[in-house]
Amino acid sequence: MLQENSKENRIVAPSLLAANFFTLSTEIAKVHDTSAQWIHLDVMDGHFVPNLTFGPKIIQDLRPQTDRFLDSHLMVSNPDFLIPLMAEAGVDAITIHSEAVIHLHRSIQTIKALGKLAGVSIVPSTPVSALSEILSFVDIVLVMTVNPGFGGQSLIESASDKIKSLDAIRIKMGYNFRISVDGGVNSSTAPSLWKKGADILVTGSSFFSDPDPRSFTSFLLSC
Ligand SMILES: O=C(CO)[C@@H](O)[C@H](O)COP(=O)(O)O
Ligand SMILES: [Co+2]
Numbered sequence: 001m002l003q004e005n006s007k008e009n010r011i012v013a014p015s016l017l018a019a020n021f022f023t024l025s026t027e028i029a030k031v032h033d034t035s036a037q038w039i040h041l042d043v044m045d046g047h048f049v050p051n052l053t054f055g056p057k058i059i060q061d062l063r064p065q066t067d068r069f070l071d072s073h074l075m076v077s078n079p080d081f082l083i084p085l086m087a088e089a090g091v092d093a094i095t096i097h098s099e100a101v102i103h104l105h106r107s108i109q110t111i112k113a114l115g116k117l118a119g120v121s122i123v124p125s126t127p128v129s130a131l132s133e134i135l136s137f138v139d140i141v142l143v144m145t146v147n148p149g150f151g152g153q154s155l156i157e158s159a160s161d162k163i164k165s166l167d168a169i170r171i172k173m174g175y176n177f178r179i180s181v182d183g184g185v186n187s188s189t190a191p192s193l194w195k196k197g198a199d200i201l202v203t204g205s206s207f208f209s210d211p212d213p214r215s216f217t218s219f220l221l222s223c
Pocket of ligand 2: 015042073
């Protein structure tokens with residue numbers, strides 16, 4: 001029988017992808033006005049996904065502006081060269097896609113050796129079974145519930161069912177990874193995502209388009 005994780009351990013991570021990049025200070029102030037504990041940073045290369053965002057320079061400039069945990073999500077074809085640059089820029093966690101690397105174990109060990117939390121992510125078409133050999137080594141499993149590249153898409157229900165499988169595996173095997181869910185998270189989808197076993201909810205467009213992000217975040221943390 002699967003159990004919902006305790007509410008006290010829930011994390012909400014607003015994704016800067018949905019923020020206005022020209023007024024980032026104001027957008028970060030919005031996050032600071034809420035109880036969201038993490039800031040999610042989507043790094044895209046126009047190759048692994050059909051979109052471009054930002055890289056280490058902006059993150060390095062952001063680092064002294066916030067005490068929030070910086071959760072980076074690398075949607076790039078060759079994350080290995082970027083891992084040390086992201087660490088140097090000051091992120092706290094680095095998540096890479098299992099679909100993007102050949103030597104996933106080596107890349108995860110590199111992230112850990114740099115003192116950062118190491119995460120692995122899967123796109124909606126990748127099954128949980130693809131992660132069987134890496135789950136014991138990672139701190140975060142990021143389940144993409146939309147096809148990566150853009151904010152504002154609707155959550156793919158079948159992809160969210162992977163949360164349940166991952167939760168069952170970690171209970172059975174005694175693994176310590178946290179389950180993060182990314183894509184289409186809003187006040188309607190959040191309750192069932194927590195119920196399925198999510199620990200972290202990433203929210204982009206729903207957070208930044210809400211006139212009251214503080215109440216929105218409180219709702220997510222308590223629903
Ligand atoms: O990684 C991604 C998109 O590829 C996400 O982190 C998005 O930023 C989520 O945006 P919403 O679906 O919440 O609008
Ligand atoms: Co993301």
